[in-house]
Each structure stands twice: as structure tokens, then as C-alpha cells.
Amino acid sequence: MTEDAEEAQRELLHRIQTEGVRVAYETALAVCRDPKAPAPAKSTASATLFRVAGYFDRKDQSPHKEPHEMSPEELRSEIKRLSQLHKRRPPNIFE
Template identity: 75%
Template sequence: MSGIEEAQRQLLQKIHTEGVLAAYEAALSVCRDPKAPAPARATASATLFRVAGYFDRKGEGDRDKEPHEMTPEELSRAVRHAQRQLQTAPTAEDGIFD
């Protein structure tokens, strides 16, 4: 591993630990600050909800079925969907610094 690759690895490690924690604390601080402008509080709140996954959740009636609950047609559709996702998924060779 070259010196550049090691520096990049260390930087990413800090971003994934210290950076994420600092971003969380900053967003939470804005949410809790009654003097913060309303748009800033709304943006910080939305960010926290989004990261927590609340915006991606479906209603209980819309939840994805477990495979054992699916009909053969639904299973086939789910398999085709998974295959499409695998074909377009980034590979290990698709590094962020390439």
C-alpha cells in the first residue's frame, strides 16, 4: 500500500468516525437551538430523520413481504429485481478515488 493509499484510508476512517459524529452533533445542536432559523432547524431535523430511515419506511400495510409469504409470481419478480440490482451494483474495482 502506497503512502497516498494509506493516507486516504486513514482519512476515510476519520470521516466515518469523527466526521459522522461531528455532523450528528451539529445537526442535533441546530435542532435544539430555539434561536436557530426555522429553515435550518427544519433541514437539520429532516437530515436526522432521513439518516435514521424514517423517510424510507413504508406503512405497515406496504411492507415488503418475506419470501415465505410470497406467491410464485412475487418470488420471480423479487429475484429479477435482485438480479438487476446486482448487475448495476458497484464492484470492488469501482473505488471512490479512481
């Protein structure tokens, strides 16, 4: 690839990552808000927005449980996780 072609590709990629992303986002929102848009289009647009927002990529797919909803094993596990998290945090000058 020549230098001119590489430069053109870099410029195009920059425009896609800036202008293109904005247009795609606005278009997806417009489809979701359009009362006349067909259901499949709304479904695709909303799924795209959720995917980009990271809702489909969460590692923990289970909803957060309150302590009173946890089993004894889940409580032990959560206490252990929080204790380890507490040990790793920087010291607080007010403690």
C-alpha cells in the same frame, strides 16, 4: 495513486466515518435544539436526522393497520403473510 496517498485516503475516510459522523450528528442536534436557529436550518437538520435514522427510506409508507381497520382483502393478505412467516421460522423446542 501512490501507496502513501492511498494510506492517507484510508486514514481520512476512517476519521470521517468515526469522528466526522459524531460531529455531524451532534451539530444537527445542536441546530434542532437552538431556539435562535433559523427555521430552514432546523428543517434541514431534522430532515437529515430522520433520513439517517431510516424514516424516509421505509418500503411500507402506509401506517400499520390494526385488524379491525383492514378490508377483507387486507386481512387475507396479512393472514397469508403471517402463515408464511410462521412456516419459515425455526422449530421451537417447547411446542
